[in-house]
Amino acid sequence: MRISQSKIHNVDKFLLEFKKDENLYIVLDDIDSYKDRLIQVGFSSLLPTGEKVLPSALFGNVSEFNANGKYEKLRDLPKETYYKTQSATIKAYGKHDVYITKQQPYEKFQVGLTEIAPSIELVILLDDNNEKIVSSDKLVYNENNKNLIKHTINLFLEIFGECVVVDNEFLSRQKTKIKKVSWNILPKGVMPWAKLREPLIDLLDKTAVEDKEDTLRRFEFINSFSPDFVATGNGGFNDYVVFGFEDRNLYVLENSFAGNATYIFNNDWETLSQLSKAEILAEKLQEHRLIHKKYWKRSMKDILK
Template identity: 30%
Template sequence: MAEWKKGFRALPQTIRAEIDRIEGTDIKVLAGKRISAADVAAGTYAHLGLTAETLQVGQRWEVVPPMGAGTTSKRNGEGWTVTRRDLPKYRKYFYRDIAIYGDAARNGWTTAAIPRDVYETDSYPPYLFQIEVLVQEALDDARFGIVFSVDEVFSKQSASFEEDLLFAVNLLQENTGVSGVAAAANPDFVFTSQLRWDVFPPGQIADLAMRIQQNGGRNPPDLAKITERLELFEQFQPVEYLKGLGGNDHYIGAKYADNLVVFENMRHGNALYVLYDDWATLSQKPRSEILKLPTSKFDRIIHTEGWTNRFAKLMQHELQLRGVRIRIGRNQRRRQH
């Protein structure tokens, strides 16, 4: 195994801060790492089953870390005891057979109770946590994005939350060299904030939604949500549909002109973005950076009451600026050149 920091005495501040940002109560121990084929060939991660044969995008499996990987892995596999030196000793009797007057052949044996002052001990059974391995994507720098996680969900409401979480964090850190946490309801890791697109031509909405979902990688968006959004986009007759690639596979969008593109994060689903000039570059920026752009470069339609009507009026205006007339009816909108 490679040399990296094996564990922590307490939860790192970065992990504590991330826990505070997670709104839900359930936490997953999860982290991503960029790994080269050379590291895999060298056997750095062979103890987790990551080899040249398994280094294929989309492959996933679970493994109980070998006990030889380190202290936490050994405890995970066979349990451990803790001597409570913080508590006072107590008197305990140990029993053993001894020869009577030192001559068992002549006098026989007797059982003696031998008193001894000892510390309390806490015994922990083996957790037998497994590490989940996912070869999520091939990155542009010839490395692979690997997601490692522990197959357990930890509740903030548990009395032993910090103790259990620290154990799982150390188990992941010891075996992979990385550690982190995520909301159990959304256990994803994005290796790049740049949003790259796959392009789909217009077609029947039901078939298109199915194709987009099947191409959605890990934890694809809900089919009904994809269909609903595509039906909205379709009313304005896009020339292409867009689907995020890699770790951003939860983004879908529609292109209406070279300088008019709409997209949305289907996982969060709280706002729709309309980009104008240089959309291919702007769409690769993280959402936090897009929001800092001049308002002339984008519009953000927050999903509050009446947002679809606001979107329709915006699209009518933008398409008219590009020589396309849109008639907004009660139940449909038609595009006319």
């Protein structure tokens, strides 16, 4: 499941598809959009596969705790005396100004370590599509580890603003309902991407798509934002797959062929999608039109998250 928010409080709703003692990982799957951020985290500029770092503590409270642990004032113990340096310049008439420094004593509470730092490290790996991702170490889903999983998700959210929860094979467990519309129907039922991928491969076979893996990566990326339904179409967009985000009133029509465009509609998507591409472009009926170029993934994320 893709998570795009500042922080989570209840981790359970993001782990519904995982069984007790299953392995999972928290990952960032869009390295290109975060290269500068990753260097701030501590990675070297080339972001080599296999590089592993403990994130800098400078991003906020979560990363500070992750690196250093939690310290609290020990109010039941006597205060300790500390000194701070103070300096001043004294003007002396008829003489050179005098610059003086002195140590000013003050008292403050002692502090002690109350929680050990989780020290979650991030590592650059290659996924099944041979693309770089940033991943946590393996996390085991059980009651004892819920707080650690929650902390790891919040660490990613504080640093990047998003993350994806994936299984042992680095696949999202997000389930997607297949909605029956007046289009070519995918199998009914709630399916994770690993199963949804199968009918989409059949679609690509029928439309003679050459670079199937590239197309499937685009489908999988859109699906990671948790659409309410998926359907394939007839008419002017018979080469497209529809991903419906009903709560956001967004309907993404993704082209099977690389080098074309993604269309995003509001509202009456079923009627609009029956028109030819020429009719839609002439009337500017789409909300967005994203060409399959370098920044396609970044633009899509900006719209969907």
